[in-house]
Amino acid sequence: MVFDRLLGSMGVGGPAVDTVLDHAGTTPGGSLSGEVRLTGGRADFDIEHITLELVARVEAETEHGEHDGTFVFDRFTVGGGFRLHEGERRTVPFAVTLPWETPITELHGQPLGIALGVRTELGVAGAKDKGDLDALTVRPLPVQEAVLEALGQLGFGFKSADLEHGHIAGTGQQLPFYQEIELTPAPRYAHQASEVEVTFLAHPAGMEVVVEADKRGGLLTGGHDTLARHTVSHAQVPTTDWNTEVDSWIHRLLSSRADHIQHDAHGHGSYPHDPYGHGREGDDRHHRSGPGMGTAVAAGAAGLAVGVVGGMVAAEVVDEVGDFFEGDDDEGNGDEE
Structure with a gap:
């Protein structure tokens, strides 16, 4: 994900951030690794923190019926406390451990239709900005x-x-x-x-x-x-x-x-x-x-039993997971810190 709107309201070109996850994916309780790539803006900025959020699309039942919302279920600070100079390129590697109850998103490479992602938050000069979501792949234990x-x-x-x-x-x-x-x-x-x-x-x-x-x-x-x-x-x-x-x-x-x-x-x-x-x-x-x-x-x-090394997968999953990552607007955010 890349965003450069940070501090844009002040008329100052902010840093650009691109978070790249290792393609192999991970498992519940396993290590999630990758790197955050920063590109300096049109001035020097003090990067106070770089935080990764684990985000899921969750259904909730209320007296008004069921609705879907975005839920932040873990946060990790992976960097910060440095000055990013104008136009500077810097890479911040990370490796964090997922909660053991992290949902699985695929079985033998076949998606189960779970919307799970990683969102990067950058803290600069007392302001916070969140980028778009990167899809997170979690294989079963x-x-x-x-x-x-x-x-x-x-x-x-x-x-x-x-x-x-x-x-x-x-x-x-x-x-x-x-x-x-x-x-x-x-x-x-x-x-x-x-x-x-x-x-x-x-x-x-x-x-x-x-x-x-x-x-x-x-x-x-x-x-x-x-x-x-x-x-x-x-x-x-x-x-x-x-x-x-x-x-x-x-x-x-x-x-x-x-x-x-x-x-x-x-x-x-x-x-x-x-x-x-x-x-x-x-x-x-x-x-x-x-x-x-x-x-x-x-x-x-529906009702299909497909054997993949003896397992079961869906033949097709409705393409709504992609909409989650493209249109996330923080509605229903369950972050209760």
Whole structure:
């Protein structure tokens, strides 16, 4: 991204900034590296700070319905405290560590439709200016990839992915939003569920995997949602039969009559009916989600199970993610520092 409007209102040509991310991308909890390239303006400027913001398009439910907003979920100061002389070119390299719960944006190179980016803020003479967003590519951790590939091999199909504002009760969630990956059920479970959703909450030792199913109703019962939480470690990846493990999760989830989070062998217990609380006291609406900005897949891709090394990807994602990076205007900014 390049911008030179800094201090433009004062009639002074400001510095230009171009932030270049390493093309390889990163993983949740991994290192994000690159460099900030500065070009001096028509005068000398004291650069007070260079700050990177991690920004996501997040859906939020309010009493007025769902809406999308831009959410800043982490900030890193990567430079500053120097004078940039007129016309000077300077490069500031950086390497920062992403939060463990950073959403994934692709699977085997196929985009999931998540709008995630890096924005550069430059502080000069007490003023701040923010550049346009650079798209951030985040690949899954081995555990996430193993679970998703198992679901694909079991016949589940990718439907959509989105980011929901709120907190999943009873979990160790750290960020103020979570990622949902929505799936069409495998044929063997199609009579029991209309949709399955998976959320990963990673941490240094492993992750919590929250699985929600929209169970179909029977002759005497209505449909309802049921959830389960499973704790897995990063070290389990090479020693686990993931197809069998994940299939057992789904089987137990759909066989359960309870509408609460069930724990796996790492712990037992139950939580209130609305585990996806949105932080408003007295709000007892049950969580329901659907495709939103940057998340809906093309109609022909809904229900599609595509194998890529045994995994699942969307054949087409509606091109709204690009609009996020081109038209970001800070509306709905969730930066709560």
